[in-house]
Amino acid sequence: MPRPRSLTPAQLASAALHVIDHDGLAGLSMRAVAQQIGMSTMALYRYVNDRDELERLVVDLVFGAVDTTPPAADRPxxxxxxxxxxxxxxxxxxxxxxxxxxxxxxxxxxxxxxxxxxxxxxxxxxxxxxxxxxxxxxxxxxxxxxxxxxxxxxxxxxxxxxxxxxxxxxxxxxxxxxxxxxxxxxxxxxxxxxxxxxxxxxxxxxxxxx
CATH class of the missing domain: 1.10.357.10 (Tetracycline Repressor, domain 2)
Structure with a gap:
């Protein structure tokens, strides 16, 4: 795959989440995510500092799909x-x-x-x-x-x-x-x-x- 010109945090998180879904949390690494995106591991460091930052992006991506709007107040x-x-x-x-x-x-x-x-x-x-x-x-x-x-x-x-x-x-x-x-x-x-x-x-x- 050709390397994208730029990557958004959501794209990085999606790639990392794909790795976790298919290989488990133990399979998550900078190298694995770089391969999923189609770039070198070193190039990935242009966007994130380390795996810890990738993990945070993944949590934010998943919880971004959770509706946090308070339910109707007429319920107990x-x-x-x-x-x-x-x-x-x-x-x-x-x-x-x-x-x-x-x-x-x-x-x-x-x-x-x-x-x-x-x-x-x-x-x-x-x-x-x-x-x-x-x-x-x-x-x-x-x-x-x-x-x-x-x-x-x-x-x-x-x-x-x-x-x-x-x-x-x-x-x-x-x-x-x-x-x-x-x-x-x-x-x-x-x-x-x-x-x-x-x-x-x-x-x-x-x-x-x-």
Whole structure:
């Protein structure tokens, strides 16, 4: 491929995301991205300083597709949180390999910060403030990111659940029974059920009815 005259941050991020989607996060390198674009590795350094900058661009590209507009205020606050969580799951779920990058670059992506700002505002409207709001935001972020990673790297319908279901029931009675039921739980049920449990605790904290 002929080398482009110039590259935009979005083009660089798209190339890096393509590498991650096809080769995993371990496959991301300056050399791999340069090959994807069709230029030398040294030429790529004209646009970015290092892999760390590429990672940030990727996170910003993916989260740029997440709608950060606050949901309609006529909904209960916990339903608005669910909408915000679903938006991230739908978008990031298409590129699960970037999940570790979200953790590393969450404070450097303007789009990710925009999502967090909207969620924090909804939590405030739900009656959470101060330290409670800090913990609530961190809990939600941890849940959404972790749930996406589990859904794609360790799904309930995967081999791990089968292995646990086949454990000796005399030694692992609760785990084997739970694993048997786990095979009937869909990804949507798992995600929304876990989120509902988390939000229920926050609702109790604010003293509002669930």
């Amino acid at each position: 606050w916990h339903q608005r949180i669910e909408i915000m969580a679903d938006r991230v799951r739908d978008t990031v779920g298409a590129h699960p390999g970037i999940v570790p990058l979200i953790i590393a670059h969450r404070h450097r992506s303007t789009h990710l910060l925009g999502w967090s700002e909207t969620v924090t505002g909804i939590l405030a409207e739900g009656g959470l403030d101060g330290r409670d709001r800090v913990i609530a935001l961190r809990s939600l972020s941890a849940y959404v990111i972790g749930a996406i990673q589990l859904e794609h790297l360790g799904p309930l319908g995967g081999p791990g659940t089968q292995v646990m279901a086949e454990l000796p029931p005399t030694e692992f009675p609760y785990l084997t029974e739970t694993a048997t039921h786990a095979r009937t739980v869909t990804a949507d049920e798992e995600f929304h059920g876990g989120l509902a449990n988390l939000l229920r605790g926050m609702t109790a904290e604010t003293g509002r009815p669930a």
